[in-house]
Amino acid sequence: MLIRHKPEIRSSEITPEHNYLNRRGFISSAALAGTSLLFATSCSGADNKNSAPTGNHTNLDVNSLEDITRYNNFYEFGLNKEDPEKFSGAFNASPWSVTIDGEAEITGTFNFEDIIGPHSIEERIYRLRCVEAWSMVVPWNGIPLGKLLQRFKPTSKAKFVSFETVYRPEEMPGQRAKVLDFPYREGLTIDEAMHPLTLLATGLYGADLPNQNGAPLRLIVPWKYGFKGIKSIVRISFTETRPYTTWSDAIPTEYGFYANVNPxxxxxxxxxxxxxxxxxxxxxxxxxxxxxxxxxxxxxSLYAGLDLTRYF
Amino acid sequence: MITPLTTERYGKPAVFIACSVPLIWLILKIFAVGPLQLGPNPIESIQDTLGIWGLRMLCATLAVTPLSWVAGPLLIRFRRMLGLFAFTYCGLHFLNYLILDQTFDFAAIIEDVIKRPFITIGFLGLLSMAPLAITSTGNWRRKLGRSWNRLHRLVYLTGILASWHFYWQVKKDLTEPLVYCSIIAVLLGMRIARTYRRR
Incomplete structure (x- = not known):
């Protein structure tokens, strides 16, 4: 017997996080304006708490913070979904620096604060679709990647952007297991990287990214499978040729470079x-x-004329 | 003292309880008793739990005969119960797929079975157990005589299909499925070695 049961109250509605969608109302109210400043300080330097909402996200049913932080694929901390939450405690995301190199006029290694500082943090509620056929809706905080990349003045040779996760086997037990060719690397075409939907996330639910979600800086490309969303980024490179990307180079028959969500x-x-x-x-x-x-x-329109079955 | 009587009176109930523990544990998790929880993806959690215990029970079933060569024939008395537990866990694994995971979407299920080899293999594995479960009673055994033994060698195929199903399902790290494939290979290999030595 099948019991077709649609709960009248969705789990996302009974979580305290639901209130978070209205929190701006509280924060901006005169009574709380003073105290909110006390809590707005963020250890990472990204002001995730006072990020402004952008884009249309009114009709999405957001997942609870518990779901988002306890069901993760982050092989650097283990293979099971609950491993990243369990084994990421020793990971230290502060201080942090990011190296920008390759085909750009401005290159070098920059502190997290200098990378993020000039931008205002936005709030984006995006669907997240994993290649394993599960999905969530996540309220991210971050900056459009394109805006950040422009500051480094990529040259005409910059056709792709590649990203690299930090390599710290002493803090990331999964890296010691060598299941993948660590450090994890991902890449986008320059058009994909510059697309206004592409986000460099610094926070989640108005707080700094938890370690298991890719602290302190991760990529979110909402129209692609989740594995494109590389976590804990330490290097961003502008390249002329298509960069190495971990999953698609490990198993090219199963995971593509584009990895666009396609039913x-x-x-x-x-x-x-x-x-x-x-x-x-x-x-x-x-x-x-x-x-x-x-x-x-x-x-x-980014993929007009491209055979999406062949270039999956 | 281990006798047929103590085996029946104490041994079997003890094994029955031990084999039921994973299922009871899972049910407690489904009903979120105390701190027990299935986590953010409960259907996947049920599916994985039932699948891995089905495979473990199958390994235990296949281990009985080789163990009895050293530990004595009384052990054989546990084999049917272990086999039926393997069938129960694997059957529930399939029912969870059918009911909760696919919600009776037969078009999707048929597509899965045809197009996805790991599901095909798993389905064949389950099918191969059905005649063994049906003919597990004493009546059937007497009725079938010598062909009962021959029929029940089908469990070797079940073992291969089940571990293969696990191997093909995994995304990247093959360590765990390879452990089970090795166990099955050793258990079947012991039988082959014994057959040849006897000749």
């Missing part, structure tokens, strides 16, 4: 037509996966 192109071992929405409970059906994860209007 019509299955993974060789499972269907990508539907997805399991995390937090929907035991009796929810899988939901249909949307082309480009629902961002087709914004990004489909």
């Amino acid at each position: 019509a192109v299955d993974h060789p071992r499972w269907s990508q037509a539907r997805e399991r929405r995390i937090g929907s409970g035991l009796f929810a059906e899988k939901q249909p996966t949307l082309m480009f994860n629902g961002y087709a209007d914004e990004v489909a």
